[in-house]
Amino acid sequence: MRTKVRAPRAVPLDGAQRNNLTTPLYLTTMKVSLLVASNKYTGAAAAAEHCCRALMAAGVDSQLVFTGGNNLERRLRGFDWARPTLRKERGLGDLGHNLEVIREAAAAADLLICHLPHDHALAVHAKAYRTTPIVRNFRNSGHVRRDPYHRHLNRRLTAALAANSALEAALRSTLRREVPVGNFPVPLEERFRPGRDPLRWRERLGIPGEAPVAGMIGKVARGRGFDLFLQAAARLDESTHLIVIGHGEAQPELEALATRLGLTKRLHWTGYQDRELPAIYAAMNVVLFPAAGSDHGHRAISEAQGCGRPVVAADLPGVRDLVEDGVTGRVVPATSESMGEAMANLLDRPSDADAMGSAAAAATEARRFPMVGRALSNFLEEVLRQTSSTR
Template sequence: MTGDRSLRVLNLVANRWWTGSADPALRLTLGLRARGHHALLGLAPGDKFEAKAREAGVEPVEGLHLDVRSGPAAVLADLRRLRRLVREEALDVIHVHHSHDHWLGWWTHGGSALVRSYHNERAVRRGWPTSSLYRSSQALVAISRGVEERLIAAGAPARAVHRVGGVVDTARFAADSRGAAKIREEFHVASAPLIGCVARFAAGRGHEALLEGFRLLCRERPDARLLLVGKGERRQALEAAVKELGLEDSALFAGYRDTDLPAVLHALDIFVLLGAGSDESCRAALEAMAAGRPVVGARVGALPEVVVHGETGLLLERVSAEHVATALRRLLERPHEARAMGEAGHRRALGRFSPDSHARRFEEIYAAALASKQH
């Protein structure tokens, strides 16, 4: 709650897929509701984002298209629907997450405060007409220090810029998963040191450096195993790389995991993330921390703000095979240190990145945005 007042907030997300902005927007909606606010969620219907929202008990606002590819008729229909929603729901805040919904919010927010979240650096643009959106929004929220600096460099008013990290479903991932043993049994790694990475198989995600570093590690630790979790256009290329590096028996592809992802993370000894995806909060690292795993990470996206080097994991000075191997070797040689890092990461996830702490931070931003709107 903000003071003694419940807020009426619409999170508006021009996204239909379960990627990037989808999970943070859903977690924020749920967190706000848990804190007594009237929180609505508008999204592009017809795909996994809608299904995930309904599964979580959130019925999306009906009658919205929110499709960046839609024609003028759909855009006009969205404008009419949003104007009616602002009026009928007496919205205090419209919180947008992409350029398309930012423009829709700009046209329709009326007396509501307009807040925009930037989930990656690519979303920040310079020059007109974007500059008018910066000036007309009461709050601009960056996912990382890099996004924050880029916003200010692009001309966003510094007084309106805030930085809020990612959010993770701590209750789901922190639970002591009894499924970890089944995961190890599935991949025949009952007692082997198990290193894992959850990331889309795409360019820029660091899988090549991870495989090369893992090969170096295997010279000293042939018992180690690497679990690659995900899907994507580069899977065949990575399978070829595994074969070329002679890692067919030790680098394992787990496919895309959803319902049993917490069990997968609990089965690991070390989690590795070497590239940021469409959501630069690096949510996979947050999930691993919530599960109590030490994280080896690159200094990309929000990872330097998520992982505390030497306390909750290790941040690489450079993404290279040698640096990866050195970090993995250290944690395998010092299991007590690795376990302590995992426990510290778990505490950090609960304290800094839970839905409740995330919602509290946005309560402060909404209050500042509403105060700015009134002056």
């Protein structure tokens, strides 16, 4: 069976649509199915949801196919573009069901975008490429592999997306030369804006209104940099309070570390948060990003910046795509000494921190849904055109 390829057609907007600044200058007839075999709103699943929303903001008919039964389904309940039709695979029956779901999603679209290695493998085993070009959104540097199995999967790719510029370079040296690679940030939700009341969460946590506050967000697990956050925070003035957003199995050992460092009375745990994130960021003066999560698009950096907060980030692949050192935040070595010094300098100079926060918020405008959606839509349209011209 030959792959169906239809070059997209641009449809001009009417006057009312043109006056809506969140609407693109045209509506495309391209249809896209996005696939993520995950049921939790985190990592690649969050990136997949945001990419789907961004494409829709750009006028692209899109659907997100994902695994039901957890907080991702609850978050997206009621949206007709959200399809929790994949099953958690506990046996061959579930696997067969998922392969059929993927075949149907591919047949309904002009492009199928996969976000995880398992998505990619399922799409290839379902032979989705026979009806629809497959695009892989690479979210983690560990997913760029050269072994025979992954070379087999990658031979079925029509295009690739990268979470950051370092991943883009790695993909260009790994994939076939004719496979186009695009680099797009995780689209940023509109709710992450400056202007929230900084005192609401301070009062809730018992933090004095005038106290300097440093914070961090992420899964509270080993390897996620929370120990480094506490060690860096121990170098700050004793009036500084600390906020940790997240939950996980490493919290007891981190609480023990905080006790040894004398931080317990100034350390505040919020647990897992989603809706309240902008308000909690407003309670902070500086945000630390010491280690990457599972998704190397570093969404947490953009969310903090969108709320007008300067980020002190470890010099990791992809970080400099988001943080301009000395302008929108600081990029420093991942040591307690360097991170503690950078945070202390910002907390000791509130006017500098505010200026960086304002510059950071302005920089995120290019990462908002409509802007990323238009750029991604243009890239995908060109992929379809090139694919059409070669067949």
